[in-house]
Amino acid sequence: MTTKTGKPLDQKSLDAILKRRLFYTPAFEVYNGVAGLYDYGPPGCTLQANITDTWRKHFVLEEDMLEVDCTMLTPAEVLKTSGHVDKFADWMCKDPKSGDIFRADHLVEEVLEARLTGNKKARGEEVVVDEAKEAKKKRKTKDTGAIKLEDAVVKEYEETLARIDNYDGAELGQLITKFEIKNPVTGGDVLPPVAFNLMFQTSIGPSSNLAGYLRPETAQGQFLTFQKLLEFNQQAMPFASACIGKSFRNEISPRQGLLRVREFLMAEIEHYVDPEGGKKHPRFSEVRHVKLGLLDRKVQLSGSTQLTYMTMGEAVDASIVDSETLGYFVVRIYLFLVRIGADPQKIRFRQHMANEMAHYAADCWDAELLTSYGWIECVGCADRSAYDLSVHAKKTGAPLCVRETRKEPLKIEEWALDLDKKKFGPTFKKDSKAVEAALEALTQDVREKLSLDLANTGKAEIQVTGLASGDSTVEIGKDLISIEKRTRVEHVREYTPNVIEPAFGIGRILYSVIEHVYWSREGAEARGVLSFPPPVAPTKVLLVPLSTHPDFKPLVQRLGHKLRQLEISNRVDDSSASIGKRYSRNDELGTPLGVTVDFQSVKDHTFTLRDRDTTKQVRADEQTICKAIESLVKGQKTWADIQHELPEFTQQDVD
Template identity: 45%
Template structure:
């Protein structure tokens, strides 16, 4: 058994004390040699020094052994991952794309079972969100004009920090090199002092906050080199991750392959708002391909250059972010990792989502509702509850416009992996596209009765601003109109007192001097039938490939064969997402049994149950093992009793329990279990149990 972290810390303290004693004895030896004392005294001091050095080595071996466990291997994660990936590729769940030409990093093909699982996961996502939440689904092009992504900020800011091997030119993500160094040191160097371990943990916690200079400093401090060549690397610099292209034969219309699907929803807001009867709140959803030119793709399906996103944009009144169905999920408890616990290096806490919202840990009900619904969705796929957490973004991770952001993270052999982002993006996106396109992307709330307001009126005098500020005149005018009431009243006071006032325009980084005659600021009384406003957006964004890979890991296990001479691979996929729901085979090669099996396969297909028929005649045990390896939850065996009793054997994958079900009911029974309308335990209580096959 491996030692606990507390036990290892005691051993590290003992090692540190022993090293200190050794260093002191070394100083004694050097002093004796310098003073030219009796040779015997020096030899005795040297013997003690050698004894202490051997004790240090023994203590280091003890720590290393206990950190790795009794077998001394310490490679369980790597061994598990290798076995999993070997199974996934050999059974064609996914394979490297264009492999006969050498392949391309970050591009993968889904094989038959992988395609089926992906389709099932997306169908469940669509049911869980689009149908149950009455969302408006759209499908937009992958090629996006540059102006759209300029307005959203992607052209200027969609970057990662990159370093280059100074000799070979090979490129790497700077934060990945630093993360790998810290993770490997923490996992594989049990001799690290507690202070050093704490330091590395803090680096990992704040990794996303580091800018280029800070990343460069850490890379130099830890002497991190290129992983492949061990050559020194350059200072980090930004690299835009979007694939560029041009639209049309002239090449004069620049564009990009979209890095996300959200922008297509934002630019269609006014149409969707009208389609929804001009009512808020409402949500729009889109499933589609996205593209990111990753610097150094790795970790299989976790970091790729083309991937499937399923995104939701929930539009809501910024003054009312309550959710009518929040009470339905308020009592759910799961792991939350708020920023306070992260910064104090504490562990995630199991929290009731209703408490998290009421205490202000989660910003609002709508965001809390989608966090809870995401928990239900991910666990329905087979994600283990104790290896799923929701981590709040640290202050420096969040965009300036965001009200709150959380990531759903799943623990796998690569560590904690972000699979879903849940963000309250306020009204930033609609305002950005409205400003750039000059198209109104606002909503309107009609009051039950007209209301009288005292409203601040700002009137820039454009005829004076143009000559005064030249090309910046229009920008200055818009900045004046965008002032808050507090800013406008402060400017009014300065204009009346001094005849001029400063105006800082953040988009240009300049400060302009506004004169009294260039703008009028006053209050007026108005009667309004309603209010016009830009909706806020709550955005859940799902990386489907990442979710599927984590599901593979959480559903993968091995069990001994009947003779115990080998380990059999099993995927315990929930029936609703399994690539094939049921296999059908005759007990032995027999024409009469084959006919019944084929008819049964047709009946299952007509019932909407994906099935596979196997009439190869291979032993029943081997056929079970083959289908278990594909994650098929049920197997139907047709035997000689079927002709007499008109029933068949139904076997469940994980328990290997078997029951006899009437032939006329078997298709509907398997369909109901697969769709979640009937539990296996209910089947066991309804139909006669039979002993498992002797080959099981």
């Protein structure tokens, strides 16, 4: 992967900066740490807070969403109903000799990519540094030697990798056997894949009688407050709820830093929509023209990863994206990622294939960001249909639905069924409930046919499951049942909404954006720069007195106070290092702006304002400088705007 300067990303230098500047660090490190658990340091914590603040403004505020904060502890019964207890799993395989455990799809992917890299080496082809790093997956492997592969084998490997997310456990096991995939470190055989549930189980209360889990997503809490939120919203549809909070997944083999962890921050939206409205969105016209790189499931199943660039309007019109509402949120996700610093050229939207689709989803598109680890899923945008509300309503009897008065009463002609309850129970005895349930489930067409049978023969036969006698058919006479056509009038419409769910992994987004904004400034000594957009940068302004002269201190203090009043974070660097070195240190932290206090400032209260990326400076009075900083931090203006408005300052070289 390359930086914005066109040079390869120096992963080693970036990692050194993140460690030295304490963006994040392994948790419990003095106890040798625990894989998949990390702590954020001061700049990482602030960066995360700024990203979530921007998320709230971009979605909750702009889309008028209802934000909730749901508990992380979830009773097992809730997640059993939602399907997570049975289906929220990845495929795991184990090396019985070494005890090493792998996620099966990642193991296949890692070994095949390593072999493809070895094939390129053997053929004398150029191997891009990032590609080799992606193949090795950050660990030594026995499968990276220079070995020539037949063209047909290369093609088969590439097609397998393009479809890797679509294989189930049995198919992954077949691939492991077919391609003779071993433990990449020891070369040992691995056992066939088995399902591993990713949820952390716990118990609630002192008696430990109530089983529970740490939530794997924030969604279930939102679904179970649906009825109250609908009432809060004065029964108006459509509407959306939103939640930011921690979720937990017991990853099989966590690695790649913040990209695969066991505890992480999520930001999720549940947008409720009337299914009869065709999932239209009133603001879709605003995003129709936005062009995106799409990787649909048909292309993946053909063994290709070639992106198709098209506008969202074209994608929805061609039914590549299922609906206007789904397409609207895909574009809004894209605009959010660009807003916080993601490189538009390193964003793609990949459609889920059938086998990788979550058990609740009707369609799903992932926003994936290109990093040194390859394409990383950072946001999922799923059409959950009416699955969750329906299963919870069925389980609990709660009215998780919308009831709205029809503008005009609806007349419905239907075949109504009446039972003689006094005779029905004694006739069928233990089977009466099963027979009655089968009758109630009959379609209108079948009821019409049975009404004719009753009229012609005086009896009718129906199929029933679960009879005590073991039979599958029962005969019912017209003395027990009558079926006739009636007209009823509906004044109220009742329906279960469909749900469009954008779900954001904040940690993954944070790390991917760090890679996207990192670059090295040319010079005698390469200096790393993190070009965060001002609204999300951890610290907005560096205040730099020219020296330790006592006349500078009150000016620095007053500037800092004014900026804090404007809610703009700032810090002072009054060390003995040169101004250039002081700015360089803070370029590593991503601080976008710097204010220099010099002897001219003492005379006329003017200050220089420096831009991190260009190192250009302008000079103006205190009020003008503060106003310019505020407009930049709020994203209202760019540095180009400020350069156009204020005089450039070139007399003093501060870099």
